[in-house]
Amino acid sequence: MRAVLVITANDLKQRMRDRSALLIAVVVPLALAFIFSQTLSGVSGGSVTFRYAVVDLDQGDISQSFTQELLGHLESNGVIELTTVDALEEGRQLAADGDVQATFVVPEGFSQSVMSNQPAEIQVLGNVDQQIATSVAQSIAGTFINQVRAVQVSVATAAMNLSDIDFQELAQRAAAFPDPIVIEDVSASRSELDTETFFAAGIAVFFLFFTVQFGVSGILDEKKQGTMSRLLAAPVSRASIIIGKLLTSFVLGIISMAVLALASTYLIGANWGNALGVGVLIVAGVVAAVAVMSLIASFAKTSEQAGNAQSVVALVLGMLGGSFFPVAQAGGVIESLSLVTPHAWFLRGLGNLQGGGGLSDIWLPVLAILAFAAVTGTAASLRLGKTVEQ
Amino acid sequence: MARSAFANDEARTSNATSTPVLSCEGLRKSYGDLVAVNNVSFHISPGETYGLLGPNGAGKTTTIAMVCGLLNRDAGEIMIDGERMTPGSVGLKSRIGYVPQEIAVYPDLSARENLTFFARLYGIPRSEAKSRIGEVLDTVGLADRAGDLVKTYSGGMKRRLNVGLGLIHRPKLLILDEPTVGVDPQSRNSILESVGRLSSEGMAVLYTTHYMEEAERLCDRVGIIDSGELKAEGTQRELVDLVGEHDRIQVTATGDLEAGATAVRRNNSTREASVGDDGITMIVDGARSALPQLITTLAEAGVQVRSIDVTEPDLEAVFLHLTGKALRD
Numbered sequence: 001m002r003a004v005l006v007i008t009a010n011d012l013k014q015r016m017r018d019r020s021a022l023l024i025a026v027v028v029p030l031a032l033a034f035i036f037s038q039t040l041s042g043v044s045g046g047s048v049t050f051r052y053a054v055v056d057l058d059q060g061d062i063s064q065s066f067t068q069e070l071l072g073h074l075e076s077n078g079v080i081e082l083t084t085v086d087a088l089e090e091g092r093q094l095a096a097d098g099d100v101q102a103t104f105v106v107p108e109g110f111s112q113s114v115m116s117n118q119p120a121e122i123q124v125l126g127n128v129d130q131q132i133a134t135s136v137a138q139s140i141a142g143t144f145i146n147q148v149r150a151v152q153v154s155v156a157t158a159a160m161n162l163s164d165i166d167f168q169e170l171a172q173r174a175a176a177f178p179d180p181i182v183i184e185d186v187s188a189s190r191s192e193l194d195t196e197t198f199f200a201a202g203i204a205v206f207f208l209f210f211t212v213q214f215g216v217s218g219i220l221d222e223k224k225q226g227t228m229s230r231l232l233a234a235p236v237s238r239a240s241i242i243i244g245k246l247l248t249s250f251v252l253g254i255i256s257m258a259v260l261a262l263a264s265t266y267l268i269g270a271n272w273g274n275a276l277g278v279g280v281l282i283v284a285g286v287v288a289a290v291a292v293m294s295l296i297a298s299f300a301k302t303s304e305q306a307g308n309a310q311s312v313v314a315l316v317l318g319m320l321g322g323s324f325f326p327v328a329q330a331g332g333v334i335e336s337l338s339l340v341t342p343h344a345w346f347l348r349g350l351g352n353l354q355g356g357g358g359l360s361d362i363w364l365p366v367l368a369i370l371a372f373a374a375v376t377g378t379a380a381s382l383r384l385g386k387t388v389e390q
Numbered sequence: 391m392a393r394s395a396f397a398n399d400e401a402r403t404s405n406a407t408s409t410p411v412l413s414c415e416g417l418r419k420s421y422g423d424l425v426a427v428n429n430v431s432f433h434i435s436p437g438e439t440y441g442l443l444g445p446n447g448a449g450k451t452t453t454i455a456m457v458c459g460l461l462n463r464d465a466g467e468i469m470i471d472g473e474r475m476t477p478g479s480v481g482l483k484s485r486i487g488y489v490p491q492e493i494a495v496y497p498d499l500s501a502r503e504n505l506t507f508f509a510r511l512y513g514i515p516r517s518e519a520k521s522r523i524g525e526v527l528d529t530v531g532l533a534d535r536a537g538d539l540v541k542t543y544s545g546g547m548k549r550r551l552n553v554g555l556g557l558i559h560r561p562k563l564l565i566l567d568e569p570t571v572g573v574d575p576q577s578r579n580s581i582l583e584s585v586g587r588l589s590s591e592g593m594a595v596l597y598t599t600h601y602m603e604e605a606e607r608l609c610d611r612v613g614i615i616d617s618g619e620l621k622a623e624g625t626q627r628e629l630v631d632l633v634g635e636h637d638r639i640q641v642t643a644t645g646d647l648e649a650g651a652t653a654v655r656r657n658n659s660t661r662e663a664s665v666g667d668d669g670i671t672m673i674v675d676g677a678r679s680a681l682p683q684l685i686t687t688l689a690e691a692g693v694q695v696r697s698i699d700v701t702e703p704d705l706e707a708v709f710l711h712l713t714g715k716a717l718r719d
Contacts, residue, residue, distance in 0.1 A: 007511070226490055234484075235512060
């Protein structure tokens with residue numbers, strides 16, 4: 001054990017002098033998390049207020065349902081700031097000048113079209129520099145239109161059997177459907193992370209797989225600089241050399257994740273949740289990262305080869321695991337594939353913690369991560385012995 | 391060219407009675423069909439410097455790798471200080487100091503930090519480590535640069551540190567694998583002096599080289615190795631005698647050269663004498679002792695000697711005789 005600690009301490013001393021290690025372990029991920037969270041906040045977390053205008057050229061019952069009930073509801077919830085204008089040109093100018101990010105235009109005859117079962121549409125005039133806000137506006141309008149069409153179908157179906165029903169009344173009642181878009185804080189109930197925490201944690205676990213390379217690739221560095229023969233000639237077992245290198249990776253990973261968790265909490269407002277649970281998730285994640293990177297290194301002849309292969313694997317796992325984008329929400333094959341990555345399980349576990357959960361809520365993610373570590377780690381242990389040679 | 395005698399026969403004789411620090415018997419290592427080391431046996435006593443002399447690819451490094459436990463041997467026995475070396479003999483390695491052929495140091499650490507790391511790895515208590523590190527730094531002449539990062543060192547300084555790292559735990563057996571390759575003359579001299587001093591203090595040294603001069607200067611005994619086989623071993627004198635090489639005396643002279651040649655042929659030490667354009671060439675036994683009598687004989691025969699060149703057979707000649715090729719082939 002003494003030899004293991006001596007080897008690890010020696011490695012850490014050298015790594016601490018290597019500024020690239022510090023950059024990859026802490027500085028770059030923190031900077032990226034800050035940039036992503038500031039750029040994309042609100043898109044997934046709802047903390048930004050969009051500025052829209054609305055032009056109601058129809059002034060009918062259905063159009064008022066859109067402008068007053070739906071948009072009014074969103075405004076009262078602070079999701080949007082709404083400016084009502086009378087003229088189409090005025091609304092177009094507001095969007096063009098950037099005074100609002102997009103303008104909804106309800107055309108004349110909109111309500112009549114709906115009630116007569118004719119095609120109806122709401123236009124969205126977006127500012128060219130506000131693509132995200134414009135997309136959100138299109139989504140709001142599209143959702144309303146879809147609901148209206150559903151009503152139209154229902155009405156048409158009813159008309160086939162109930163000839164004595166007042167169609168206009170039915171249409172108006174149907175138009176008064178429950179809020180088509182429900183905006184509420186769903187992070188706790190759905191175990192989803194807020195924007196700041198998502199990017200802080202996602203990027204931290206992404207760079208974790210790069211950070212641990214510095215330790216396991218040290219075996220190949222020792223061979224390159226000739227010091228492996230000295231280690232092998234010393235009264236130290238090969239197992240101690242391997243464990244020393246793995247421990248270096250583990251310590252680097254823990255330090256990196258701990259610093260990023262604390263820094264992102266205090267600098268960009270991330271909320272990682274229950275500290276003990278976060279600690280368990282981090283330890284499991286670091287073990288998995290060390291295991292898979294060791295496996296990759298065991299196939300390489302040089303540290304350069306290992307670095308290239310490890311980077312590719314880290315990148316693929318990170319992207320697939322949703323470190324930058326919640327790819328699991330795409331569903332289907334992508335969602336299934338993401339579950340083979342420790343990244344996805346780490347973020348899931350963190351989501352459970354942020355939603356108010358504790359240790360009992362993360363056992364499945366932790367088990368999944370450790371299973372990944374067990375499979376890759378076992379394979380690595382079978383191969384690393386051959387790597388430790390002169 | 392003539393060299394001073396290098397064999398410390400008296401020391402070797404006195405050490406021969408003690409337990410060898412290193413004893414190798416029938417070492418063999420092959421890689422597929424290639425036999426890198428075949429049936430190599432030798433031993434080294436305390437205070438003795440044993441040289442493995444051979445060209446690149448002769449099997450020197452493979453032999454050392456087996457002794458240090460870096461490579462598993464196919465056959466043979468290795469005894470370190472009387473104890474059998476096996477793949478699991480981790481503890482025995484603490485009696486060996488290994489200086490690899492390539493510079494094997496940590497460039498991002500200072501010399502002191504490199505030494506501290508290996509001191510801890512060899513289990514030297516902190517209280518002792520500081521003084522030992524100071525001793526080693528003095529030995530290899532790096533005390534004044536001990537705190538500088540190794541990557542700022544010259545090649546020679548790195549080589550000296552490379553040697554120093556093998557000394558930090560005061561091994562009974564120091565193994566140096568061509569430690570002076572690519573070293574400037576000053577650093578080479580420093581390394582050779584250090585090794586000579588350590589040997590005189592009782593450390594057993596196994597020294598591989600393909601530099602004949604180093605083997606002659608440093609080694610009490612030499613093993614001639616080629617193509618994985620130990621062709622012969624012994625002191626330089628023993629090796630020369632073994633292959634029947636003789637001293638050559640080249641005399642530049644005027645006068646009656648034929649008469650002079652006839653006269654020296656009658657000398658018991660003279661094996662052959664021939665007349666050339668400007669002198670006489672003689673093949674003799676023991677040139678140094680025979681030379682005064684031969685000069686007298688030539689003068690009496692009417693030969694005026696202008697210059698004398700004595701060539702004693704060296705290890706290069708021995709190697710050529712044993713293997714049919716030059717050391718640097």
